[in-house]
Amino acid sequence: MEKGLIIVISGPAGSGKGTVVGLLRDMMPDIGYSVSATTRTPRPGETDGVHYHFMSKLDFEKKLAENEVLEHTRYCGNYYGTLKSESEKIINAGKDIILEIEVEGASQVKKIYPDAVCIMLLPPSAEALAARLRGRGTETETVIRRRLSRAEKELKYLEFYDYVVINGEGDQDGCAAKILGIIDAEHSKCARMKDFTDNFFS
Numbered sequence: 001m002e003k004g005l006i007i008v009i010s011g012p013a014g015s016g017k018g019t020v021v022g023l024l025r026d027m028m029p030d031i032g033y034s035v036s037a038t039t040r041t042p043r044p045g046e047t048d049g050v051h052y053h054f055m056s057k058l059d060f061e062k063k064l065a066e067n068e069v070l071e072h073t074r075y076c077g078n079y080y081g082t083l084k085s086e087s088e089k090i091i092n093a094g095k096d097i098i099l100e101i102e103v104e105g106a107s108q109v110k111k112i113y114p115d116a117v118c119i120m121l122l123p124p125s126a127e128a129l130a131a132r133l134r135g136r137g138t139e140t141e142t143v144i145r146r147r148l149s150r151a152e153k154e155l156k157y158l159e160f161y162d163y164v165v166i167n168g169e170g171d172q173d174g175c176a177a178k179i180l181g182i183i184d185a186e187h188s189k190c191a192r193m194k195d196f197t198d199n200f201f202s
């Protein structure tokens with residue numbers, strides 16, 4: 001059976017990652033999606049088991065101690081992580097899986113699965129990122145500055161990534177299509193087609 005791809009998608013707050021991943025999942029209804037676990041409280045409209053598996057800090061730490069977490073990080077005082085129970089059932093079924101995770105978790109995944117396809121989503125410029133964060137109108141200037149400085153640190157993790165995709169203003173569809181193209185190209189790599197080519201004449 002051909003192995004599925006592990007597709008990691010990261011991007012700073014304001015990169016439009018959530019929307020693009022949503023579009024991608026609409027375009028590829030068969031793709032597996034790992035619902036992360038988090039200790040942060042649900043936002044209005046978020047459902048347990050759909051947006052996240054919401055759990056207590058104690059439960060998350062128990063899962064960590066029992067080696068049930070593939071990757072994790074602490075972000076703004078909360079744990080976030082991929083549960084092996086979520087990811088392995090998709091990976092073992094040979095399906096492609098999307099992990100929408102931040103950079104530290106992505107670096108852990110890349111170490112465990114070197115052929116994971118890691119994609120960093122970025123707005124067209126730092127100014128555009130700042131404008132998007134300010135445009136939301138939901139955060140104070142201090143929080144915006146903190147997010148911008150975090151975004152700068154996140155770029156330091158690019159060594160763990162394979163692709164940078166720009167999410168231009170109003171071009172979420174184009175951006176999702178570009179990622180779809182990357183996924184197609186990755187599936188066509190000689191190394192991934194080896195089972196097929198080796199058995200072509202037999």
Ligand code: 5GP
Binds near residue numbers: 013036037073075102
């Ligand atoms: P939010 O609280 O806005 O939903 O997510 C905050 C950050 O945590 C986002 O960058 C999101 O991609 C990241 N994140 C969500 N789930 C996971 C996960 O399972 N692992 C890691 N490493 N990061 C995650």
